Amino acid sequence: MKNIFKRAAKGAHVPHLKNTSDVATVDMPLPSKIVLSMQQHIGAPAQPVVEKGDEVCVGSLVGKEGGFVSAPIYSGVSGTVTDVREMLTSNGGKATCVEITPDGKQTVDPAIAPPMINTYEEFTAAVRASGLVGLGGAGFPTSVKLTLKNFDTVDTLVINGAECEPYITADNREFLEHPEDIMSGIAAVQKWCQIKNVIIGIEANKPEAIKTMSSLCAGQSSVTVKELPSVYPQGAEKILIESCTGREVPRGGLPSDAGCIVMNVGSIAFLARYLATGMPLTARRLTVDGDLIADKKNVNVIIGTPIQEVIDFCGGATGEIGEIIMGGPMMGLSVMDPSVSTLKQNNAILVMSREKATLPEANACIHCGRCIEACPMGLSPVMAAKAYRLEKVEELDKLMVDLCMDCGCCTFVCPAKRPVSGTMKLAKAMQKKGAKK
Template sequence: MPSLFSKALNGVSVKHCKNTASSAAVRMPVPDKVVIPMIQHMGAPCEPVVKVKDTVTVGQLLGDTDAFLSAPIHSSVSGTVTAIEDFITPGGDKCKSVVITTDKLQTPCPDLAPPVVNSREDLIKAVRACGLVGLGGAGFPTHIKLSPKNLDQVDTLVINGAECEPYITCDMRLMLERTASIVEGIKVVMKYLELGSCVIGIESNKPEAIAAMTEAVSGMENVRVLTMKALYPRGAEKVIIYEATGRVVEEGKLPADAGVIAMNVATISKLADYLQTGMPLVEKMLTVDGGSVAEPKNIIAPIGTSIRDMIEFCGGYKSEPKKLLMGGPMMGISVYSDDFPLLKNNNAILAFDEEQCRPVKETACIRCGRCLRACPFDLAPAAMDKAYHMGNVDKLRELKVNLCMECGCCSYVCPAHRELAMYNKLGKRLLREAK
């Protein structure tokens, strides 16, 4: 087995904290205002195609671009465009955003209709038109993922239902509540991409989801459910591909190079819904949780809804939040304001209270080696930490900091509380700048 993956099936045992596992998703009322940024995906930002004072409807195109790596963005509400203004994403990218004051009528765009799909080309075109991106967090445009150059060598679809981040339960709810959509999406992708088999990977701490999906695919010869050990980060793309197929996505390569297309359960479910209804990606199911939230639950919210409005729908704050996260505690992004809007690839909002954010003092590395043992990719976090702090770009390159997926396992186990994943992130930036 190549060394990159010699420990891929290890992981760290994190507290699951799946408090909302039994909370069926509830659709929240349409907020007064949404803010829809023109970048919600990996790749180039869209340019707004609407202007201030335009009336818009649900599913209407708001922004698009000719850039290869991008995905169009649609209105999640009906109402009036009240501003087009600069927006800084939680990741620090700058783009325009379309601000819409809603009319609460949710009038659908009259041009919408289910796409006609009779070929792979039709499917790819439809997926792009829908604005679909990886909904598990990565935000990679799905139409590009479904168009690998070596499609003739791709034979397996891997569906990611691991949901290994603590607190988040929306994918599990989706597997219970939208089982048929997931199965339909699998059928469509396997048919038009001529894939011979499909593996649905789910962690063992979701027995209900495993049972529901197993029953739903019981008549499908080439589709199976794989129960995975509940160890973080089983849901990382390279890790689940390895566990599901035994294949390694080598350094600098894509899943397709290993003969695999990997999709999250939410992405495949939305694909099926779009083919049936013609409604693009305009809303999201997500988990709202954390010690500061009065009534944690799974909700369905229009894209562009502010964190504040979503938390308000969950009973409001019961204590002052000390940390707001978009995503899970291991890989989520910390934001400084609850003004931030829901983006396509957000799967959780966590508002942690004082108890959950007790500050810990970072101390010097004691060379215990725990971070080395924890890294699923056999990287050397302590050495990368040192190289980053010395500004040693050559060493960072030699240590392959660019392979770090920022899963946070190393930081989690470090007794000196070193922010190793963050230093790797900054180290990668240093490498990019050096180029």
């Protein structure tokens, strides 16, 4: 069944709350320890290559990739490995983690050197060795994304600078602080993956970023900037592709089925820095915000830093905390314990009051259809909820609930305050289970 709608025309007008757009990134001092989860990406967990008592440097390998869809993990501090065991992580699960106590010297691993690249295979190997995963929140290993069956399958690189979730401004700061790195990363991917066109998609609520990138792209026929409407979830991969190229990713398909690769702006800028220096992914920019954060800012944080230490660096909370969210308020994850550590794909820490975090009481559905109007995937959450209640798996399949991307637009617009996207999650699980029978 083909979807006959314009995905990009839908969505929700969520508040922007980009409080830190104009706040330049600051480096956080060394934390008391870092805890590196071996499961910081989609795919197989990394395998620890260090033991308790080992000494490591900045950029030392700590976990090697556990398969093709995986990524290596590196230390962002020099110091001593003080623990290797299963621990709770910020995405709510448990994983093998490596704890390192810094020695304060920040000695760089002597093996760090820019990669030598003469072929496409050497390029993808270098991307793999960099430890890069999608820094916009997805955590998909970049080397897998850039491994093409043949160069004819993809003609367009879409740079995701939409940053459509409220509060988060980490990508906006990348545009303003390191635009040359972005252009250099684009040039590398264009060259080695033989990409004809590049479109940098930026939401209209980032005028400075649009201006900066447009001026750098002037005179480059193959790289253009596309101003996107500020409608959530403009940065969702399928929506972004449609907004930037007019192409639709088919049901169950990948961006490459629409001839595209999508890379987050932070990822492409990091890639340029890695190719120039050989320093793998050990730190990243986080937006620290929320109604309770005393000093809202963008912070360059060593990956694995305890969340509580990042919050303390930003002045701590000004009241009783209701919820800490890793990522944005629409699709982020609630953090149960602030002593857990940051992961590669975490782009924000939001500290919310009880008042902001408490969900309103749900009322009966009034069949207003707003959830249908808002769904960017053209789904009918209200009908899916009924089919779920009646356990009609075939109906769920017809309603294409597998296309739901958990964006939360339906919940956001529902006047009855129903947990619509939560029901969609359950419906998807029921459809999947039914499909396996």
